[in-house]
Amino acid sequence: MNLAITEGIRKIREIGGNEKILIFTESRDTLEYLVDKIRTWGYKVNFIHGGMKLDERIEAEKIFKNETQIMVATEAAGEGINLQFCHLMINYDIPWNPNRLEQRMGRIHRYGQQKDVYIFNLIAEDTREGKVLVKILDKLEEIRNAIGSDKVFDVIGEVFQGVNLYQLILEAVSNAKSTDEIIKELDIKIDEEYLKRIKDALGESLATRNIDFTRIKEMAERAKEYRLVPEYVEEFFKKALCLAGGKYRIRKDGFISIDSIPYEIKKIAGDNNFKNSSSFILKSYQKVTFDKYIASKNPDADFISFGHPLLEALIEWVIKNHFVKLQKGALFEDPSGRYGGTIWFFEGEVKDGKGDTAGKRLLAIYDDGKELMEVNPAILWDFVPVDTKDNVSLDITEKRAQNYAIDLVERYKEEILKERKRQTEIKIKYGVKSLEYIIGKLDEELTEFYEREESGEQVEIVIRNKEDKKRKYEEALEKLKREIEQQTSLRISMPQFLGAIHVIPNTSKEMESDEEIERIGMKIVMEHERKQGRKPEDVSKENLGYDIRSKGEKETRYIEVKARNQEGDIALTTNEWLKAKRFKEEYWLYVVANASTTPTLYIINNPAENLKAVEKVEVVRFIVPTEEWKQKGKKIGGQDEKLYRR
Numbered sequence: 288m289n290l291a292i293t294e295g296i297r298k299i300r301e302i303g304g305n306e307k308i309l310i311f312t313e314s315r316d317t318l319e320y321l322v323d324k325i326r327t328w329g330y331k332v333n334f335i336h337g338g339m340k341l342d343e344r345i346e347a348e349k350i351f352k353n354e355t356q357i358m359v360a361t362e363a364a365g366e367g368i369n370l371q372f373c374h375l376m377i378n379y380d381i382p383w384n385p386n387r388l389e390q391r392m393g394r395i396h397r398y399g400q401q402k403d404v405y406i407f408n409l410i411a412e413d414t415r416e417g418k419v420l421v422k423i424l425d426k427l428e429e430i431r432n433a434i435g436s437d438k439v440f441d442v443i444g445e446v447f448q449g450v451n452l453y454q455l456i457l458e459a460v461s462n463a464k465s466t467d468e469i470i471k472e473l474d475i476k477i478d479e480e481y482l483k484r485i486k487d488a489l490g491e492s493l494a495t496r497n498i499d500f501t502r503i504k505e506m507a508e509r510a511k512e513y514r515l516v517p518e519y520v521e522e523f524f525k526k527a528l529c530l531a532g533g534k535y536r537i538r539k540d541g542f543i544s545i546d547s548i549p550y551e552i553k554k555i556a557g558d559n560n561f562k563n564s565s566s567f568i569l570k571s572y573q574k575v576t577f578d579k580y581i582a583s584k585n586p587d588a589d590f591i592s593f594g595h596p597l598l599e600a601l602i603e604w605v606i607k608n609h610f611v612k613l614q615k616g617a618l619f620e621d622p623s624g625r626y627g628g629t630i631w632f633f634e635g636e637v638k639d640g641k642g643d644t645a646g647k648r649l650l651a652i653y654d655d656g657k658e659l660m661e662v663n664p665a666i667l668w669d670f671v672p673v674d675t676k677d678n679v680s681l682d683i684t685e686k687r688a689q690n691y692a693i694d695l696v697e698r699y700k701e702e703i704l705k706e707r708k709r710q711t712e713i714k715i716k717y718g719v720k721s722l723e724y725i726i727g728k729l730d731e732e733l734t735e736f737y738e739r740e741e742s743g744e745q746v747e748i749v750i751r752n753k754e755d756k757k758r759k760y761e762e763a764l765e766k767l768k769r770e771i772e773q774q775t776s777l778r779i780s781m782p783q784f785l786g787a788i789h790v791i792p793n794t795s796k797e798m799e800s801d802e803e804i805e806r807i808g809m810k811i812v813m814e815h816e817r818k819q820g821r822k823p824e825d826v827s828k829e830n831l832g833y834d835i836r837s838k839g840e841k842e843t844r845y846i847e848v849k850a851r852n853q854e855g856d857i858a859l860t861t862n863e864w865l866k867a868k869r870f871k872e873e874y875w876l877y878v879v880a881n882a883s884t885t886p887t888l889y890i891i892n893n894p895a896e897n898l899k900a901v902e903k904v905e906v907v908r909f910i911v912p913t914e915e916w917k918q919k920g921k922k923i924g925g926q927d928e929k930l931y932r933r
Contacts, residue, residue, distance in 0.1 A: 289328055291407045292357070295375045307351065307373040310359045313380045321359045321379065331355040377407045422470050433477050518865045519668070520592060521577040527601050535575075542588060543575040548597070555607075556600040568597050613786035619670035620791050622858075622908060626670075627792040628655035630662065631688035633782040635696035637703055640773030646703050650695050650782065652688050659691045663830035669860040670790060671907055685784060692782035700777050711771050719771075722764040729757040801852065808850020808879035809834065811886050815877075815923070816844075832866030833874065845870050847894075850879040857916060858908040859900065867895035878916050889920025 295308050312318050315336050325332045333355045335347045351358040352372055525543075528535060532549040548568055556568040574588045582590035591598050621627070633650040651664040733753050736746050809825065816823040816837045821844065827834040835846040845866065849857040857878060859867070867874045876894040880887045891897060897919055900909040 291377050292325070292328070292330070295377065295407060296356075299375055305372055305374065306356055308357045308375050308377060309373045310357060310377045310379055312359065312361060315361060317380065318359050318361055325357055325359070330357050332357040332359060334358060335360040337361055375406075418466055419469055422474075426474075429477060433482055516865050516869045517577040517579070517592070518868070519665075520598070524577070524591065524598060524601065527605050531601065531604055538574070542585075543572075545572040545575060545597075547571065552597070552600045552604055555603050556596055568600065572597070610786075614784065616787045616789060618673040618791070619667075619788050620673050620793055621670055622793045623669075624792040624794070626653065626655075626666075626790045628653060629688075629787055629789050630654070630666070631685065631692070631787045632664065632785040633689065633692040634785055635692060635699055635782045636780045637696065637700045637777055638780065639707075640776035641770075645707070645774075645777055646699065648696070648699050649785075650692050652691055652695075654688055659688065661695060665832070665862050666830045667788070668862045668865075669830075669907065670788075673791070685787075688787075689782060689784065693779070696779045696782055700779050704775065704777050707775050707777070711775055714767065714771055718767050719764065722760055722767065726757060726760050726764065729753055729760070733757070801850075804850045804852050804882050805848070807882045807886070808848050808877075811850075811879050811882070811888060812846060812848050812877045815888060816846075830862065832860075832862040843873060844875050845873055846875045846877050848877050848879065850882045852881070852883055854880045854913050854917070856913055857911050859894075859911065861907050861909075864895060864900070864909045867893070871896065876916070876920075878920060880917075886924055888923040889916055890923065891916060891920045 292308060296306055299306050299308075310321060312321060315338070318334055318336055322332055322334050331354065333347055333350050335344050335358065339347065347358070358373075521543075525535060528545070528549075531552055533545065533552065534547050535543050535545045538544050548570065553568055572589050572591075574585070575591055576582050576585065576588050577591055579590060579592065582588055589595075593599070631650075631652045631654065633652070635648045635650050637645045637647075639645045649664050651662045651666065653660050653662045733750065736750050736753065740746050740750065809827065812835060813823045813825065816835070819839070821837045821839040823835050823837040823846075825834065826836050827848075832847075833845040834848045835844075837844040837846055847859065847863050847867070849859075851857070859876075867876070871893050874893060874895070876891040876898070878889040878891070880889065894900075894911070898911050898915055900911045900915075
């Protein structure tokens, strides 16, 4: 046992995991023996057993996670706790029922596990049951190598098709069969036909040939790009809290302290109809962060995001007290001078045949009085609020924008439908066909038993059981087919009008952009990226906080392009600056100086951390002085090297 622990810790250090070992045993007596023994070897150890209450088991999990090296547990360790921070498990004694062995492995080897998992099984090979268990594990390892997947350990019962493992072990213990007879039954021939049967039985979990990993990676990247960054949530929270009469302060360590919660917010949270009524709001919060990563490194901090009762109550208060004002409109100024018109905000929703929401999207529609176009709602962060006590009079009718919103939701529905049809193909292949196969096999078996019944055999109970089983599978098949049909039967709801803003362009020349110079700058950067072997995509019209998404073999660059006719300070919008802070090493600032004469490209990685910028509050911009970007940027081109010829 001591050797297994030593070898286990060595393996953990190899993979850079947590030095945590989970030891399973069958009985509480053995658990107590092991705890005492392990302590004499100098390890920190604690335990979980079936006699402990749920809160005691959860507390034991925390102790194991933060203090001890080893946890000894009976089966109760799996009830209501998460042990995925542990990468190594030792089965001190193995359960006779292999399905329970499968459940044990699932404690740490399941979706969400970030490290390789090592499992040691201690078996007394000189016993009859020990020899059977060794054969089972050896055969599982052989199948795992043939299939190339650890999934065989998650579905042991499926792997040994037609073999009752539990019964075999009982027969070994009771001497009902010889060891050689039992071993022979376990000696399955691993040929192509058998492997195909196993893969079909395991279904989509092993059918990796049908998983488009490139597409999954792209979806993950898009989710990261469009995710509402925590700085937006934080800014909303602070402004709304103050508006409601609450107070907060910034601590020296950067965290936020909320000393008082307004009475109206507490009242909303205490209402029985409040969707977060199962949670409650504290009187104060002394250490708050809106960043999930920071919260994970500081367990004593309160992480506030969507779903937190305080934020949800605050949102409800804003809607209750200010939604009507929002619909009447507000006035903003665009420092860049590009926008002059109205931006309408709608909520678009798509539902399926079951009435469930298939997707929701916030739509922002820019209307300059001539044409309509969709813009990223985050563009709002780049405008300056104009302080006015009067309601804004919107000259353009809401109906025109709503019709455009309907078209956008229809397009959104087609996106969802495309993905759901892809999922449907998988369900038909691995769900419908599997059930149809099982029903067909039962039909064959029933035909045989009907013939035996006619011959005088007493098989009524067997027939009744198989008919009952067949009926249940047929019901499951019809239910699955119905669900598939409902999931691809999509409809849109009428887009809900949320509000609108009127934007006036800044008439000063200070922040005004030159479209021709910007076009030259974009072309230079796109050509440079292609020469570097990357594939650039112009996304400047999407208001994502960067202009170019450039993909290489090992990296994706999010590039903001700033072009100047000569040289001068550059201004980053709030959206651009926050995205730079969020993406860090993946974010790049490309400055093209002297764009129309002798273009010179300056490249700065992670500008939020590597450049000193001054926040210009009155125009919501972050100004980077000329000498700052020239000094810290990697220079390409200029007098000696022509980057671009007009």
